[in-house]
Structure formats: C-alpha cells, structure tokens
Amino acid sequence: xxxxxxxxxxxxxxxxxxxxxxxxxxxxxxxxxxxxxxxxxxxxxxxxxxxxxxxxxxxxxxxxxxxxxxxxxxxxxxxxxxxxxxxxxxxxxxxxxxxxxxxxxxxxxxxxxxxxxxxxxxxxxxxxxxxxxxxxxxxxxxxxxxxxxxxxxxxxxxxxxxxxxxxxxxxxxxxxxxxxxxxxxxxxxxxxxxxxxxxxxxxxxxxxxx
Numbered sequence: 001x002x003x004x005x006x007x008x009x010x011x012x013x014x015x016x017x018x019x020x021x022x023x024x025x026x027x028x029x030x031x032x033x034x035x036x037x038x039x040x041x042x043x044x045x046x047x048x049x050x051x052x053x054x055x056x057x058x059x060x061x062x063x064x065x066x067x068x069x070x071x072x073x074x075x076x077x078x079x080x081x082x083x084x085x086x087x088x089x090x091x092x093x094x095x096x097x098x099x100x101x102x103x104x105x106x107x108x109x110x111x112x113x114x115x116x117x118x119x120x121x122x123x124x125x126x127x128x129x130x131x132x133x134x135x136x137x138x139x140x141x142x143x144x145x146x147x148x149x150x151x152x153x154x155x156x157x158x159x160x161x162x163x164x165x166x167x168x169x170x171x172x173x174x175x176x177x178x179x180x181x182x183x184x185x186x187x188x189x190x191x192x193x194x195x196x197x198x199x200x201x202x203x204x205x206x207x208x209x210x
Contacts, residue, residue: 041072053200
C-alpha cells in the first residue's frame with residue numbers, strides 16, 4: 001500500500017489517534033503535502049460522502065472521518081504556509097432563534113474537508129451579523145444558512161432576504177439547509193442552492209466554488 005493510500009484509508013476509517021503519525025511517515029517517505037491533502041484526505045472524504053449518501057455510513061462515522069482529516073491537516077499546515085490550500089471561502093451560521101449546531105458543525109467539517117475555508121458564525125445568528133460578516137469579507141464565494149426548526153423558517157426567510165440586499169450579492173451564492181427546509185422553500189426565499197445533508201452540501205459547495 002502506498003503512503004498516500006494509507007492516509008486515505010485511515011481517514012475513511014476515522015483512525016483519529018493514528019492519523020498524525022501516518023501523515024508524518026508519509027511525509028518522511030517523500031510524499032508531498034499537496035498529494036496527501038488532495039489524493040489522500042480530500043479523496044477519502046469524497047468517498048465517505050458518497051457512502052453516506054448511499055446509506056452505507058452514518059453520521060457518527062462521517063464525523064469521525066472529518067475529525068481525523070482535521071487532525072491530519074494540522075500536520076500539513078506548517079508545510080503549506082504561503083500557499084492557499086483553500087479553493088473558496090464561506091460564511092456559515094444557524095439563523096436567529098435556532099440553537100442547533102450539530103448539523104451545522106457536520107456540514108462545516110465536510111465543506112472544510114472539500115478544501116473550502118469556513119467562517120463559523122455559530123448559532124442564533126441575527127441577519128445583521130451575516131450581512132456584517134459578508135461586508136467584512138469581500139472575497140467570500142458562499143454563504144450558508146441553517147434552520148433546524150419549523151419555527152425558525154421565517155427567520156431563515158428574513159435572513160436570506162437581508163443577504164440578498166448586499167451590494168456585492170452577485171459575487172457569492174447562498175446555500176440553505178436543515179430538517180424543515182425544502183427545495184421549494186429555498187426557491188421561494190431566493191436562495192441559490194439547497195442540500196439535504198452534509199455530504200451533498202460539500203459536493204454543492206465545491207461545484208459553486210469551481
């Protein structure tokens with residue numbers, strides 16, 4: 001098995017305690033940080049996402065893989081300074097009135113695994129905070145808004161309406177998601193994309209940043 005393949009398989013399996021040593025061994029064997037990131041870790045998360053969508057993996061396994069990748073990336077970061085590993089930049093938060101963060105955090109881990117930098121605004125985020133962050137980061141490609149309660153769908157609608165008034169709105173796409181959200185609702189409130197789960201969100205984010 002190649003060193004890159006070893007990294008890929010251990011990320012897929014969520015071997016958090018082993019991954020840093022395996023990544024270091026791969027580097028010592030002459031693998032480049034870029035190969036380990038792209039062909040090892042990101043490829044592993046693509047595989048994990050596909051298996052999740054097919055019902056072959058569940059949320060705990062996907063979380064374990066994402067955490068393992070994050071630990072592996074920590075080993076690579078010092079070697080990649082000065083190079084932009086990120087292929088895009090996203091602002092993400094759960095809308096005002098909603099305190100759920102597990103789904104949002106999983107989406108963020110999957111999107112970061114796809115090589116996109118994420119600014120996490122947390123939960124119960126007012127529309128004004130989204131707008132302020134967008135204005136402070138003119139280089140963003142995506143804005144993600146999460147609503148996990150039926151009672152906060154109105155808040156999601158108002159948040160997207162405020163974001164759509166941003167002067168630089170043509171420069172980024174708005175993604176929405178959460179248990180009560182549907183494609184029909186996303187279209188109705190003026191979002192650019194809706195995804196049903198974290199794996200889909202990562203795939204769509206990569207498409208929109210391409």
